[in-house]
Amino acid sequence: MNGRGRLFHGWWMVAALSATEVVSWGILYYAFAVFLRPMEEAFGASRAAVSGAFSLGLLLAGIAAVPAGRWVDRHGARGLMTAGSCAATLLVLAWSRVESVAGLYAVWAGLGLTMATVLYEPAFAAITAWFVRHRGRALTVVTLFGGLASFLFLPFTERLVATWGWRTALQGLALVLAGVTIPLHALVLRRRPADLGLGPDGGPPTAPPEAPGEKGAGILLGPALRSREFRRLAAAFMLSAAAVAAVSVHLLSYLAERGLPGAWAASAAGSIGLMQLPGRLLFASFAGRLAPGWTTAGVFLLQTLGLVVLVTVPGLPGIAGFVVLFGMGQGMSTLLRASRIAEVFGLAAYGGISGALALCTTLARTAAPVGVALLYTFLGGYEPVFWLLALAALAAAVYGFTAERPNDTTTRGSRLARR
The missing domain is CATH 1.20.1250.20 (MFS general substrate transporter like domains)
Structure with a gap:
C-alpha cells in the first residue's frame, strides 16, 4: 500500500509482467521445441538446419539487448515492450505461413530482435525503477511465473499441435500472445513512480529509500x-x-x-x-x-x-x-x-x-x-x-x-x- 491507502502501482506492474513473461517465454522460447519435428517434415530439412533458426534468434536477441536497454533507460519500458509484443504477434503469424528454411530464418531473425524487447531484461529494468527495499521480492515474483513457462506451454503447445496441426497451433498461440501481452504492456506499465507522484516502494517522491550498498542515481x-x-x-x-x-x-x-x-x-x-x-x-x-x-x-x-x-x-x-x-x-x-x-x-x-x-x-x-x-x-x-x-x-x-x-x-x- 502507498501513503494514500491504495495498492502501490509497482505491484500492479509486477502482476502484469508476471503474466506477460510467462506467456512470452512460453511462446517465443520454449514452444520452438514442439514445432521442431513438424517443421523438419514440412520443409524436408535436417534438425540442425531447422534448429539453427532458433540459435540465430538467440544470438540476435543478445546483440539487440544493448540498444533495447538504452531505450528503456531513456524512455521507459512501456512503449518498447508494447511495440515488441505487437511485432512478436505478427512474426508468429508469419511463422505459421513459412514455406522454406530460408523463410524460417528470416522470421526468427525478427523474433530474436523482439525477444530483446519483451523478455527478462526490459521487464527487470521496468521493475527496478519502481522498487528498492522490495526489489528482491518483486523480481522473485516475476521470475517465479517466468519459471512456469515451460511447465505450462510445452504441454499446451503439444496439445494444440496434435489437435490442429502446427500451422494452426501457431496462429492460436499468436492470439494468446496478443491478447495477454499487448494490453498489459500498454495499459499497466509506467516509466517511474515519480510520474504518479510517488517514490520507489510507494514512499514520498522527495525521499526515496535506498537499498544497502546502492549509490543514488548511479553511473552512466x-x-x-x-x-x-x-x-x-x-x-x-x-x-x-x-x-x-x-x-x-x-x-x-x-x-x-x-x-x-x-x-x-x-x-x-x-x-x-x-x-x-x-x-x-x-x-x-x-x-x-x-x-x-x-x-x-x-x-x-x-x-x-x-x-x-x-x-x-x-x-x-x-x-x-x-x-x-x-x-x-x-x-x-x-x-x-x-x-x-x-x-x-x-x-x-x-x-x-x-x-x-x-x-x-x-x-x-x-x-x-x-x-x-x-x-x-x-x-x-x-x-x-x-x-x-x-x-x-x-x-x-x-x-x-x-x-x-x-x-x-x-x-x-x-x-x-x-x-
Missing part, C-alpha cells in the same frame, strides 16, 4: 562499461552461463557415459529446471541479509558444489545432489544478475548495462557447447570436462565476490563517479 553507461567492476561481473556471469549451457547440452551424454538409463537421465535433466523455483524463493529470503559480494559468491559456489558432487559421488545420490544444488544456483543467478547491476552501478543506465551483460552471457552460452565438445574429444571423456566446468563456476564466484568488496562501497562509488 560509458564509465560503467569501462570499469573494472563491470569486467569482473561480466566474467562471473559469462563463466556461469557457459557452465549452465554446457550442462544443458552435454548432461544427458555424460550420464549415459556413466551407465544411467535414458529415462532416468532425462528426468534428472528436467528436474534442474524444477529446482530453480525453490532457489529463487530462497534467494529472496537471504539476499538482503548478506553483503552483496557474499551473496554473489554463494550463488556461484552452489553451482560449483553441484558439479563437484556430480563428479565425485557415485550413483543416484550424486546425481540427486547435483540436481538440487546446481538447479537452485541456476535459479538464483537470474535474480542475482537483475539485482547486482543496481547494487553496483545504480539505476542511471540500468537497462544499457543489463543489455551489455546479456550480450556477454549470450556469447558465452553460444560458444560453450561447442567448446565442451572439442574438450571432450581432446581429453577423451566427460569427467575431466565437468571438472573444468566446476573450476569455471568457482572462478565465477571469485570474480563476483571481488566486483564489490562488502566494506568498500563508499570508496568504489566515489571512484566510479570520477571516471
Whole structure:
C-alpha cells in the first residue's frame, strides 16, 4: 500500500509482467521445441538446419539487448515492450505461413530482435525503477511465473499441435500472445513512480529509500562499461552461463557415459529446471541479509558444489545432489544478475548495462557447447570436462565476490563517479 491507502502501482506492474513473461517465454522460447519435428517434415530439412533458426534468434536477441536497454533507460519500458509484443504477434503469424528454411530464418531473425524487447531484461529494468527495499521480492515474483513457462506451454503447445496441426497451433498461440501481452504492456506499465507522484516502494517522491550498498542515481553507461567492476561481473556471469549451457547440452551424454538409463537421465535433466523455483524463493529470503559480494559468491559456489558432487559421488545420490544444488544456483543467478547491476552501478543506465551483460552471457552460452565438445574429444571423456566446468563456476564466484568488496562501497562509488 502507498501513503494514500491504495495498492502501490509497482505491484500492479509486477502482476502484469508476471503474466506477460510467462506467456512470452512460453511462446517465443520454449514452444520452438514442439514445432521442431513438424517443421523438419514440412520443409524436408535436417534438425540442425531447422534448429539453427532458433540459435540465430538467440544470438540476435543478445546483440539487440544493448540498444533495447538504452531505450528503456531513456524512455521507459512501456512503449518498447508494447511495440515488441505487437511485432512478436505478427512474426508468429508469419511463422505459421513459412514455406522454406530460408523463410524460417528470416522470421526468427525478427523474433530474436523482439525477444530483446519483451523478455527478462526490459521487464527487470521496468521493475527496478519502481522498487528498492522490495526489489528482491518483486523480481522473485516475476521470475517465479517466468519459471512456469515451460511447465505450462510445452504441454499446451503439444496439445494444440496434435489437435490442429502446427500451422494452426501457431496462429492460436499468436492470439494468446496478443491478447495477454499487448494490453498489459500498454495499459499497466509506467516509466517511474515519480510520474504518479510517488517514490520507489510507494514512499514520498522527495525521499526515496535506498537499498544497502546502492549509490543514488548511479553511473552512466560509458564509465560503467569501462570499469573494472563491470569486467569482473561480466566474467562471473559469462563463466556461469557457459557452465549452465554446457550442462544443458552435454548432461544427458555424460550420464549415459556413466551407465544411467535414458529415462532416468532425462528426468534428472528436467528436474534442474524444477529446482530453480525453490532457489529463487530462497534467494529472496537471504539476499538482503548478506553483503552483496557474499551473496554473489554463494550463488556461484552452489553451482560449483553441484558439479563437484556430480563428479565425485557415485550413483543416484550424486546425481540427486547435483540436481538440487546446481538447479537452485541456476535459479538464483537470474535474480542475482537483475539485482547486482543496481547494487553496483545504480539505476542511471540500468537497462544499457543489463543489455551489455546479456550480450556477454549470450556469447558465452553460444560458444560453450561447442567448446565442451572439442574438450571432450581432446581429453577423451566427460569427467575431466565437468571438472573444468566446476573450476569455471568457482572462478565465477571469485570474480563476483571481488566486483564489490562488502566494506568498500563508499570508496568504489566515489571512484566510479570520477571516471
